[in-house]
Structures are given as structure tokens and as C-alpha cells.
Amino acid sequence: MSETTQIEWTDSTFNPWIGCTKVSPACDNCYAEVSTPARSLRVSWGAKEDRHRTSTANWKLPHRWNAQHEAFFAAHGRRRRVFCASLADVFDNAVRAQWRFDLLRLIVDTPNLDWLLLTKRIGNAAEMLEQAMRALTVGREGWRDNYLPNVWIGATICNQEEADRDIPKLLAVPARVRFLSMEPLLEPVDLRMWMRAAWRGPLPIGWVIVGGESGAGARPMHPDWARSLRDQCAGAGVPFLFKQYGEWAPGSGDFGAGRFVTAAVASDGRVAPGGYDPTAYPRGAASADGWAMVHRAGKKAAGRLLDGVQHDGFPGAQHDLT
Numbered sequence: 082m083s084e085t086t087q088i089e090w091t092d093s094t095f096n097p098w099i100g101c102t103k104v105s106p107a108c109d110n111c112y113a114e115v116s117t118p119a120r121s122l123r124v125s126w127g128a129k130e131d132r133h134r135t136s137t138a139n140w141k142l143p144h145r146w147n148a149q150h151e152a153f154f155a156a157h158g159r160r161r162r163v164f165c166a167s168l169a170d171v172f173d174n175a176v177r178a179q180w181r182f183d184l185l186r187l188i189v190d191t192p193n194l195d196w197l198l199l200t201k202r203i204g205n206a207a208e209m210l211e212q213a214m215r216a217l218t219v220g221r222e223g224w225r226d227n228y229l230p231n232v233w234i235g236a237t238i239c240n241q242e243e244a245d246r247d248i249p250k251l252l253a254v255p256a257r258v259r260f261l262s263m264e265p266l267l268e269p270v271d272l273r274m275w276m277r278a279a280w281r282g283p284l285p286i287g288w289v290i291v292g293g294e295s296g297a298g299a300r301p302m303h304p305d306w307a308r309s310l311r312d313q314c315a316g317a318g319v320p321f322l323f324k325q326y327g328e329w330a331p332g333s334g335d336f337g338a339g340r341f342v343t344a345a346v347a348s349d350g351r352v353a354p355g356g357y358d359p360t361a362y363p364r365g366a367a368s369a370d371g372w373a374m375v376h377r378a379g380k381k382a383a384g385r386l387l388d389g390v391q392h393d394g395f396p397g398a399q400h401d402l403t
């Protein structure tokens with residue numbers, strides 16, 4: 082949909098269709114549903130609602146990016162990354178199978194692009210990809226052993242329950258890179274049992290992206306949740322990208338001037354909006370019982386430094402195609 086994007090971890094976005102159904106606590110404040118394209122095209126969210134396939138002209142964009150590969154590579158030293166379906170979900174059951182086949186054909190036909198398929202329905206991915214690959218006459222036998230080399234598969238994980246349920250499914254999907262997008266991060270998550278496997282061979286989780294929620298109804302993220310994931314990744318040698326704090330920044334903000342709405346977030350995800358005695362908690366510090374003060378700063382002001390450091394990890398050379 083867009084040749085360039087504000088999303089920190091991709092170069093371009095492409096939406097083959099628009100529309101979806103909420104399936105996770107991470108979807109509660111779905112930005113896609115209220116996005117300008119969804120509203121102007123009057124796309125309604127829900128399992129029984131029609132998805133809107135984007136225009137033929139839009140579907141031509143990836144071919145153009147593919148043709149620009151040499152110039153892009155010369156400028157960036159790597160291939161262009163395309164985040165597919167920021168306003169939908171590639172593995173949505175309500176989408177016609179033919180559309181997904183068309184998308185896979187497009188991916189096959191644009192080998193100079195790295196396609197990042199991020200889903201909240203990772204349980205559908207292996208079967209739907211296999212169906213689509215079988216339907217394509219691309220001269221590939223046994224695609225499980227010969228997966229599409231330009232596809233990265235990601236699962237959105239917002240809490241421990243989703244991690245326990247979905248990471249094993251992600252690891253069963255053939256892909257050059259398997260990654261987690263942990264945004265919005267809604268509670269502390271322990272990934273170590275899947276990262277330990279990293280020490281036995283090729284990294285099963287190749288990349289972890291972490292971020293807090295943005296937007297009007299955003300839920301705060303305790304800074305310790307992001308710190309813990311940063312440290313888990315460092316311990317296992319998994320690239321870590323801290324995308325954003327989101328709407329809420331650590332600390333009590335300029336409480337005295339009354340310009341900030343302040344809340345407290347507990348280590349287990351409970352939120353105490355306002356009314357929390359800020360004098361009991363030093364600015365920016367967590368209390369002994371795990372509560373931390375946060376304040377509504379807005380995404381831009383909250384920034385993306387975690388303890389003063391910008392984390393921009395990406396999958397390394399072992400995943401590179403030339």
C-alpha cells in the first residue's frame with residue numbers, strides 16, 4: 082500500500098485486502114479498523130463481513146519494488162522488506178482462498194523482496210500456505226523442505242497464554258525467518274523455553290520485536306516487561322528490536338504541572354489509572370511490589386529508547402539472501 086512507511090521494522094507495506102475479525106486481546110484497539118483506508122472504503126470488521134480486495138494498481142506495486150532491487154540494494158546494502166497486510170491478516174479464515182493463492186503467486190514472482198507475513202492466526206499458517214503452494218504451479222516439490230526463501234513468518238504475541246499456545250505453531254511453519262511481534266505487550270512473557278532451543282542449532286526464533294500500545298485507548302506497558310525480553314534475547318543471541326513505548330512513557334511525567342495523565346501499572350498487568358500517590362514512587366522508578374508509574378506522553382514523545390538505548394536488532398547474515 083505504501084512504498085515507504087513509519088513502521089520501524091519494515092521498508093514498505095502492502096495490503097492485498099482490507100478487513101478482519103478481532104481474535105486476540107491484542108486486537109482490542111485495532112488501528113486498522115479505524116484507519117483511513119478502512120473507513121473511506123467502508124470496510125466493516127467481523128467474521129461475516131466482506132473483505133475488500135485492493136486495486137489492481139496496488140497489486141502492481143510489489144512488481145515495481147522488485148524491479149528496483151538493484152538500486153535499493155545499492156542504497157541500503159540489503160533487500161527491501163515488505164510487511165504484508167497491516168490492515169488485514171493473511172491467514173484470516175474469512176478471506177477467499179483464491180486471494181491467498183494470488184498473494185502467494187505475487188510473492189513467488191517478486192523474489193527480490195523479503196515478504197514479512199505477520200499474523201494473529203499462526204495456527205492457520207502452515208495449512209493455508211501448503212494449500213496455496215499446492216495450487217501454484219511453481220515447479221516446487223515438497224514445499225515443506227523447500228519453503229519460499231523470500232518469506233519471513235511472524236506471530237503476534239501479547240501475553241504468556243498466546244506465547245504458550247502459538248510459538249510451537251510458529252516453529253512448525255517452514256520459513257527462512259520466524260519472528261515474534263510482541264506489540265501491544267500486555268504482560269510479562271517468558272520466552273526462554275523456546276530460546277533455549279536456539280543453542281542446539283539454527284535459531285528457531287530469529288527476531289523479537291517489542292512495543293507498547295499507541296492510540297486513544299492504549300493500555301500501558303510496564304517497562305520491566307520490555308527489559309525482561311531485551312535480556313532474554315541478549316541471553317539467547319536473538320536480535321531484539323524495541324519499536325516503541327507507545328502512548329505511555331515510564332515515570333510520572335510532569336505531575337506538578339498537571340499536564341500529564343498519570344497511572345500505575347503492575348508487574349502482572351493491572352492498571353491503576355490516576356489517583357495513585359506519585360509521591361510514594363520516585364519519578365521513573367518501579368516500586369518494590371512491581372508497580373511502575375507511567376504517564377500519557379504520546380507515541381512520539383515516549384520514543385523508543387529503552388533505558389537510554391535504541392535497540393534495532395534485525396535477523397543477521399545467516400538469514401541473508403543476496
Ligand code: SF4
Nearest residue numbers: 101102103108111113
Ligand atoms: S488481526 Fe490485526 S487487523 Fe485483524 S483485528 Fe486484529 S489487530 Fe486488527
